[in-house]
Amino acid sequence: MNPFAEIRATVIENLEAMVETGELPAGLGLDNVAVEPPRDAAHGDMATNAAMVLAKPAGQKPRDIAQALSERLVLDPRIERADVAGPGFINLHLTRDVWDQVVKSTLARGQEFGRSQLGGGARVNVEFVSANPTGPLHVGHTRGAVFGDALAALLEYVGFDVTREYYINDGGAQVDVLARSVYERYREACGLQPEIAEGLYPGDYLVPVGQALKDKVGEAFLDKGEQYWLEEVCAFAIEKMMEMIRADLGAIGVEMDVFFSEKSLYNTGLIEEAIAELEEKGLIYQGQLDPPKGKLPQDWEPRVQTLFRSTAHGDDVDRPVRKSDGSWTYFAPDIAYHHDKIKRGYDQLIDVLGADHGGYVKRLKAVVSALSDGRVPLDVKLTQLVKLYKNGEPFKMSKRAGTFVTLRDVVEQVGADATRFVMLTRKNDAPLDFDFARVLEQSRDNPVFYVQYAHARISSVLRKAEAVGVRLTDTPDLQDPAEIAVAKKLAEWPRLVEIAARGHEPHRIAFYLYDLASEFHSLWNRGNEKPELRFLQDGDLQASAAKIALPRAVAVVISAGLGILGVTPATEMR
Numbered sequence: 325m326n327p328f329a330e331i332r333a334t335v336i337e338n339l340e341a342m343v344e345t346g347e348l349p350a351g352l353g354l355d356n357v358a359v360e361p362p363r364d365a366a367h368g369d370m371a372t373n374a375a376m377v378l379a380k381p382a383g384q385k386p387r388d389i390a391q392a393l394s395e396r397l398v399l400d401p402r403i404e405r406a407d408v409a410g411p412g413f414i415n416l417h418l419t420r421d422v423w424d425q426v427v428k429s430t431l432a433r434g435q436e437f438g439r440s441q442l443g444g445g446a447r448v449n450v451e452f453v454s455a456n457p458t459g460p461l462h463v464g465h466t467r468g469a470v471f472g473d474a475l476a477a478l479l480e481y482v483g484f485d486v487t488r489e490y491y492i493n494d495g496g497a498q499v500d501v502l503a504r505s506v507y508e509r510y511r512e513a514c515g516l517q518p519e520i521a522e523g524l525y526p527g528d529y530l531v532p533v534g535q536a537l538k539d540k541v542g543e544a545f546l547d548k549g550e551q552y553w554l555e556e557v558c559a560f561a562i563e564k565m566m567e568m569i570r571a572d573l574g575a576i577g578v579e580m581d582v583f584f585s586e587k588s589l590y591n592t593g594l595i596e597e598a599i600a601e602l603e604e605k606g607l608i609y610q611g612q613l614d615p616p617k618g619k620l621p622q623d624w625e626p627r628v629q630t631l632f633r634s635t636a637h638g639d640d641v642d643r644p645v646r647k648s649d650g651s652w653t654y655f656a657p658d659i660a661y662h663h664d665k666i667k668r669g670y671d672q673l674i675d676v677l678g679a680d681h682g683g684y685v686k687r688l689k690a691v692v693s694a695l696s697d698g699r700v701p702l703d704v705k706l707t708q709l710v711k712l713y714k715n716g717e718p719f720k721m722s723k724r725a726g727t728f729v730t731l732r733d734v735v736e737q738v739g740a741d742a743t744r745f746v747m748l749t750r751k752n753d754a755p756l757d758f759d760f761a762r763v764l765e766q767s768r769d770n771p772v773f774y775v776q777y778a779h780a781r782i783s784s785v786l787r788k789a790e791a792v793g794v795r796l797t798d799t800p801d802l803q804d805p806a807e808i809a810v811a812k813k814l815a816e817w818p819r820l821v822e823i824a825a826r827g828h829e830p831h832r833i834a835f836y837l838y839d840l841a842s843e844f845h846s847l848w849n850r851g852n853e854k855p856e857l858r859f860l861q862d863g864d865l866q867a868s869a870a871k872i873a874l875p876r877a878v879a880v881v882i883s884a885g886l887g888i889l890g891v892t893p894a895t896e897m898r
Contacts, residue, residue, distance in 0.1 A: 325429035325437075326818035327422060328370065331402070332359040335372050338396040347392055348382050359416075361816060368407065368415035369422075369812060375412035386412025420802060423811035427800040430814055430877035435884050438817045442825060443484030449665050450476045452676035453573070453580075454491040457565040458502045460529055461572040462728040464678060467756065468707045469731070470747040470890070472676040473578045474830035475705070477888045482825040487670070488581045494562050495586035495657060501525065502565065503558035504550070509534025510557070514543055533564045572731045576740050577890045589660045595652060598663035598695065599630075599645060607633040607694055613641065632659070634690035643687050658684075659691050666696050673702045674828065679753075682706055703828055707752045713759040738763045741891045745772040748834040748889055766897070768845070771838045775882060776894040778841035781848060782879040783895040785859050785872060792860070794868045800877075801870035804857055806847045810874055813843045817881050830888065837885045844878050 335357060342348040357378070362371040375390035382389065387408060394406035394414050405417040430437045452472025455465050476486045493499075505525040508518035513535040520526050537545075537560055545553040566583070573580065589595055602608050611631045630646035632655075645656045665673055673692060677684065685704045692702040712719045712729060735743055742763050749771055750756045768774045789796075802808055816836070824832035851858040859875055861867040883893045 325426060325433075327418075327426060327815045328359050328361075328819040331370055331416065331418075332357065332372070334397065334400055334403075335359060335374055335393070338393060339374060339378070341396065342392060348378065348384075348389070352378055352381055354378075361812075362415055365809075365812075367409065368405070369418045370416040371409075372414045372416065375408075375414065379412065390414050420808065423802055423808055423815070424800055426811050426815045427802070427873055427877045428798050430817075430880050431798040431873060434880055435887075437880060438821045438884060439481055439483075440818065440822060441483040442822055443479060443482050445483060445485055446671040447485045447487070447669060448476075448479055448672040448674060449487045449489055449668075449670040450479070450674045450676065451489045451491055451665075453569075453578075454493065454677075455569065456493045456496075456498050457562050457569065458498055458525055459527055459565065460568055461731040463710050463712065463731065463734055463758070464707075466576060466731045466734060466743065467710050467747045467752075468676050468678060469573060469576055469578050470744045471705070471707055471752050471830065473576075474744070474748055474833070474889050475674065475676070475828055477890065478821070478825050478830045478833065481884075481888055482821060484672075484825075488579070490580045490583045491661060492562075492566065492583055492585045492587075495590055496654075499558055499562060500554065502561050503554055506530055506533050506537060506561040506564075507545070507550070507553065507557055510537045510545065513538040514546055516546075529568070533561060536560075536564060575732060575735050576743065584661065584664075586657055586661070589657045589664075594664065595656050595660040598660040599656065601663065602632060602659070602691075602694060605694060607636060608645070609633060611642070613644065616641070632687075632691065632694075634687050634694075637690035637693040639686045639690040643690075655687060658688065659695075662688065662692050662702070663695050666692065666700055670700065673700060675702065675704045676752075677704060677706055679706050679708045705752050705828060708755045710747075710756050710758050713757055713761075715761045716759065719760060734758070741776075742772045744890050745775070745834060745886075748831050751829065751831050768842070771834065772891075773897075774845070775837045775841045775886070777897055778844045779879055779882045779886075780894045780897045781844075782875040782882075785875055786879075788860060789868060789872055792865070792868075794860070794865050794872065796872070796876070797869040798873060799870060800873035801867070802874065804847075804850070804854070806843075806850045806857065807874060810840075810843045810847050810878060813840045814877055814881055817885075833885050833888050837882060837889075840878065840881060840885075844875065847874075 336354055339348065339354060339357070343350055343352065357372065357374045359370050359372045362368050374393060375386040378389055379386035390408040390412040394408055397403050397406040397414070397416065402418055402422050403416055404419050407415045407417070409415050450472055453461070453465055453469045455461055461469065473488065476488050480486050501524060505520070508520055508524065509530045512518040512531070537557065540560070545557070599608060609631055610628055612626065612628050613631065615626065627648040629644045629648055631642045632645050634643045635641065643655055644653045645659065646652055662673065675688065685706070688704060689702050692700055737760055746758060746763055747756065762770055763772060766773050802811055820832060820836045824830060847857065859868065859872045861871060886893050
């Protein structure tokens with residue numbers, strides 16, 4: 325059940341009837357007609373903009389359309405009143421039975437309530453984290469990991485076939501630096517003093533990797549030039565780093581479907597194949613670019629280069645793919661990688677990148693558009709920085725990684741559930757302040773606690789109900805405005821899920837859960853003042869069964885929402 329969709333369908337039916345009777349001209353587009361919660365709850369239960377969006381194409385005054393439409397809408401048995409407001413909005417007041425049906429539908433469908441087939445089985449690739457395999461994941465990666473995983477879960481919830489993918493950046497110079505860093509830890513394991521020169525990775529996390537290398541090869545690499553060991557140590561180090569990264573992802577509840585190696589693109593013809601396809605489309609040429617404004621990127625040079633005509637697909641400038649010396653630019657393997665995704669048959673691509681990759685958005689969109697002939701959309705989501713605080717003050721933790729705070733540091737402080745929820749309390753492209761004291765605080769100012777407390781309270785009620793022999797029923801008893809308010813918030817769930825999925829915005833789920841918890845806690849507190857609102861009515865098992873139908877429905881939606889966020893619902897608070 326989706327009351328907003330159902331009432332919108334009624335609005336559309338009545339508009340079409342007005343076209344048939346000549347009250348409205350034919351050929352009006354109705355796609356922009358919406359039915360939404362009103363900005364002020366005092367104005368009604370739902371509001372429609374139908375008259376506002378149709379007035380201009382219909383050549384009529386919006387209030388005239390609104391008045392005629394409202395007279396039709398009140399004939400629907402679910403609509404108690406239809407008031408024309410302002411320039412032509414229609415505020416709808418629904419009967420109590422609508423809210424009873426919301427609760428019944430929630431309980432009847434359980435975890436399926438709010439699910440849909442919006443995606444229609446379309447295949448979506450969500451690539452996220454994709455950190456260099458040179459160390460453990462840090463707090464910035466944590467946000468990208470949580471966002472990407474929650475977005476994937478949200479899309480699955482509405483019927484998309486989702487692949488979670490990690491792109492291993494193991495083809496650049498940084499992995500050679502990693503190998504040299506591990507070699508110094510290997511020398512340390514052999515009893516020598518490591519020489520951690522500037523530019524190498526200094527973190528203690530490489531100490532066990534060096535020991536593992538010694539266990540494998542003994543002292544075979546000691547006093548040997550790197551031409552003897554660099555390639556083998558590089559492969560060994562990447563394998564160990566990816567084991568660490570997989571464990572880090574597991575600690576935050578993220579499981580990837582695919583790990584794609586950048587190295588697999590080199591010397592396999594895949595880069596050449598992708599560039600050749602662009603060339604066939606007339607999008608590769610020899611030319612020289614003007615120097616960009618500001619700081620020059622690493623792959624720019626004032627010489628004739630092989631360029632991708634990315635401006636033909638919405639980019640600001642054309643992009644070099646091969647340098648004048650014949651070597652590939654950093655962009656070339658990105659082209660091949662996205663070409664591979666397209667060849668794998670995905671209908672949509674989503675890249676979750678750090679904020680420092682903002683300059684890559686247009687070129688990535690351009691190349692995907694070019695390679696897919698505009699068939700496959702690419703959405704690039706940038707995750708902004710995370711600032712750590714404790715009691716409102718900047719907080720520095722033990723940096724055992726050498727230069728940064730790790731994902732493990734954060735999870736060990738507050739737990740995976742709290743970490744995930746807090747990472748989704750801001751939109752992905754907004755900076756996020758992570759206050760360790762606030763995350764552990766037991767108050768309504770802590771959204772994690774507030775939502776979990778609502779679920780735990782309901783679990784406690786259900787345990788008590790079972791203990792006294794209450795037989796559950798799906799028929800609620802909604803009388804008080806506070807009860808109706810909770811049911812109204814439940815009614816928004818299917819609509820909210822669809823909006824969040826369309827916009828690729830899982831943070832909306834966290835916001836909604838907080839609002840739902842707030843309405844529930846308000847109702848709970850009202851029970852302290854009005855005994856008839858308490859969920860368990862002393863000595864009346866039948867009344868208790870009807871009263872707890874509403875909180876049971878709330879628990880269903882909180883559990884579903886937390887499931888999307890990757891958070892385990894609490895059944896009791898410690």
